[in-house]
Amino acid sequence: MRCIMNNIQKMILPKKQSNSRKDKKISTIKKLFSLTVPHYKKILLALLFVLIINVVQIIKPYILKVVIDDFLIKRMSANGLYSVTSMSILYLTLSLISAILIYFQVNIINRVGQKIIKNLRGRVFKTIQALPLHYLDKTSSGRLITRATNDVNELNDLYSEVLISLFKDVFLLVGIVSAMFLMNVELTLISFIVIPIMAYIVVKLKTKLRANFVDMKHYVGKINGFMAETISGMKIIQIFRGEKEKQKEFLEINNDYMKTTFLQVKYNSLLKPAAELFQSFATALLLWYGMTRITNQTLELGVLYAFTVYIRQFFNPISDLAEKYTSIQSALVSTDRIFDLLDEKEILEDTDIGLSLDTIHGEIEFKNVWFSYDNEEWVLKDVSFKVKKGETFAFVGETGAGKSTIINLINGFYKIQKGEILIDGININDIKLKDLRKNISVVLQDSFLFSGDIYMNVALNNDIDEKEIQEFLDLSCASSFINNFEKGIHTPVMERGNNFSSGQKQLLSFARAIAQKPSVIILDEATANIDTHTEKLIQRGINNITKDRTTLIIAHRLSTIRSADKIIVLKDGEIVEAGSDQELIDNGGYYKSMLVHNYS
Numbered sequence: 001m002r003c004i005m006n007n008i009q010k011m012i013l014p015k016k017q018s019n020s021r022k023d024k025k026i027s028t029i030k031k032l033f034s035l036t037v038p039h040y041k042k043i044l045l046a047l048l049f050v051l052i053i054n055v056v057q058i059i060k061p062y063i064l065k066v067v068i069d070d071f072l073i074k075r076m077s078a079n080g081l082y083s084v085t086s087m088s089i090l091y092l093t094l095s096l097i098s099a100i101l102i103y104f105q106v107n108i109i110n111r112v113g114q115k116i117i118k119n120l121r122g123r124v125f126k127t128i129q130a131l132p133l134h135y136l137d138k139t140s141s142g143r144l145i146t147r148a149t150n151d152v153n154e155l156n157d158l159y160s161e162v163l164i165s166l167f168k169d170v171f172l173l174v175g176i177v178s179a180m181f182l183m184n185v186e187l188t189l190i191s192f193i194v195i196p197i198m199a200y201i202v203v204k205l206k207t208k209l210r211a212n213f214v215d216m217k218h219y220v221g222k223i224n225g226f227m228a229e230t231i232s233g234m235k236i237i238q239i240f241r242g243e244k245e246k247q248k249e250f251l252e253i254n255n256d257y258m259k260t261t262f263l264q265v266k267y268n269s270l271l272k273p274a275a276e277l278f279q280s281f282a283t284a285l286l287l288w289y290g291m292t293r294i295t296n297q298t299l300e301l302g303v304l305y306a307f308t309v310y311i312r313q314f315f316n317p318i319s320d321l322a323e324k325y326t327s328i329q330s331a332l333v334s335t336d337r338i339f340d341l342l343d344e345k346e347i348l349e350d351t352d353i354g355l356s357l358d359t360i361h362g363e364i365e366f367k368n369v370w371f372s373y374d375n376e377e378w379v380l381k382d383v384s385f386k387v388k389k390g391e392t393f394a395f396v397g398e399t400g401a402g403k404s405t406i407i408n409l410i411n412g413f414y415k416i417q418k419g420e421i422l423i424d425g426i427n428i429n430d431i432k433l434k435d436l437r438k439n440i441s442v443v444l445q446d447s448f449l450f451s452g453d454i455y456m457n458v459a460l461n462n463d464i465d466e467k468e469i470q471e472f473l474d475l476s477c478a479s480s481f482i483n484n485f486e487k488g489i490h491t492p493v494m495e496r497g498n499n500f501s502s503g504q505k506q507l508l509s510f511a512r513a514i515a516q517k518p519s520v521i522i523l524d525e526a527t528a529n530i531d532t533h534t535e536k537l538i539q540r541g542i543n544n545i546t547k548d549r550t551t552l553i554i555a556h557r558l559s560t561i562r563s564a565d566k567i568i569v570l571k572d573g574e575i576v577e578a579g580s581d582q583e584l585i586d587n588g589g590y591y592k593s594m595l596v597h598n599y600s
């Protein structure tokens with residue numbers, strides 16, 4: 001009995017290879033169970049139903065044994081309730097109760113499974129939203145999508161189908177084995193001769209299965225990542241006729257994935273026939289031994305019959321267990337992957353800790369800042385500057401000089417290695433990120449619009465009324481094109497704003513930036529997509545909205561920043577010049593040569 005339970009447990013739990021792997025596995029199973037805790041009442045009810053269903057399953061062959069031995073062979077006469085008719089009614093009633101309970105049990109457990117999965121999917125999404133940029137830099141979107149979709153769905157199967165039938169099977173096995181031992185110890189031992197060999201084969205297969213599952217999921221993530229990247233880069237692929245090349249790359253990943261699925265099919269298809277073979281072997285052994293005992297008149301025919309039914313009932317869940325084993329393994333790998341993400345608390349950005357600053361005045365100071373993305377190469381080297389409240393600073397320099405990096409740091413997306421960044425004289429690391437970002441609006445070159453409508457894209461979940469939004473759209477000059485739309489600010493926006501031109505998207509991002517009523521506005525190449533006519537409108541809008549606000553502008557087109565209070569010229573992460581447009585021209589240095597190139 002213990003041997004059987006050990007083997008079943010071994011089938012569920014992978015072999016102890018090392019303490020850390022074992023600990024991880026135990027913690028994965030604990031986590032799976034922890035998700036069920038809020039639903040324990042319903043789960044207990046379902047388990048009670050399972051218990052009753054199993055008791056019925058075990059009693060039914062015994063009723064048949066009584067009918068065969070007592071009424072068929074011994075021809076005993078009916079005695080009160082003890083008759084063939086009452087036995088038949090009992091058999092039917094039990095079957096009916098069992099059928100009704102199966103209906104409720106399946107319903108309860110599936111609903112619980114769906115609720116667990118819904119919560120888990122929500123947690124994965126919340127975590128993904130809190131991932132800092134430095135983590136997203138290194139993680140493909142495909143991997144994250146796979147966590148929220150494929151991996152979560154694997155758990156769906158586990159909760160709604162596998163776990164309950166696992167309980168059912170284990171209860172049933174325990175019940176059957178007990179009934180068999182109670183009826184005839186010798187016959188029971190004969191029936192289970194094959195179990196150790198069978199357990200050995202299953203345990204051998206499981207290591208291979210698990211390793212293959214890890215590979216399979218890796219390739220699913222790769223396929224999702226590749227798809228996501230290809231879809232977002234489809235325009236470039238088509239322009240540069242890269243379809244064939246991409247097709248080839250995809251074929252390779254697809255083939256690798258298929259190889260792992262073939263391996264899975266091979267292992268899976270071995271398990272079921274093996275279980276069936278063992279069942280036939282056990283039945284044959286039982287019949288041979290049972291018949292010799294019946295001939296010697298040391299065994300009743302009904303007992304032998306009940307045993308053949310029990311053997312079938314015993315091996316069915318075993319062969320199901322073998323099948324479910326693959327689902328369990330797959331779900332365990334998915335659980336690891338989901339919780340690896342959910343448990344990475346230290347990498348998650350807590351935007352709610354730190355000093356609360358409802359309004360920021362807008363003084364920004366970099367004091368000898370050194371920064372590297374990868375801790376290997378300095379991207380900013382000893383950068384120092386101070387922007388007073390309401391001033392406009394421009395950052396210029398060739399591609400890769402570090403201009404956008406400065407903006408990323410002011411938004412608190414990365415932490416610097418050396419030096420200090422002060423906002424209103426307070427170290428940026430001490431300020432609540434939420435408050436910091438609330439007060440700083442950034443307009444990027446690639447304006448991102450969400451599917452919805454114009455109003456929602458400008459207000460971005462903030463409680464701003466339509467009249468105010470209209471004012472922001474007027475200020476940013478976006479009204480010039482929105483007024484032509486029949487639905488005005490309720491004009492639908494397609495995914496990523498595909499139904500708007502780059503210039504229109506840019507104007508909407510301006511309105512969005514102002515709508516947050518920030519004390520600091522950052523324009524990162526924000527006028528790059530706008531034609532000269534629109535640029536003039538924008539310039540007027542910018543002048544309105546930057547009044548009394550600290551403004552930082554990054555631009556390659558120097559015409560847009562010449563009126564800035566101070567221009568900072570960067571080269572290879574270092575400030576090489578700083579001053580007003582006139583001062584820098586008078587200097588006759590790097591800025592002046594950039595101006596000459598810009599206007600030539």
Ligand SMILES: Nc1ncnc2c1ncn2[C@@H]1O[C@H](COP(=O)(O)OP(=O)(O)OP(=O)(O)O)[C@@H](O)[C@H]1O
Nearest residue numbers: 137373374379397398399400401402403404405406
């Ligand atoms: N997320 C990142 N991870 C690693 N390195 C990065 C990352 N972003 C930028 N870099 C590197 O940092 C350096 C500065 O990049 P940055 O984007 O700040 O330059 P930039 O001056 O804004 O350039 P551009 O004018 O082309 O936008 C570059 O060498 C770039 O390769």
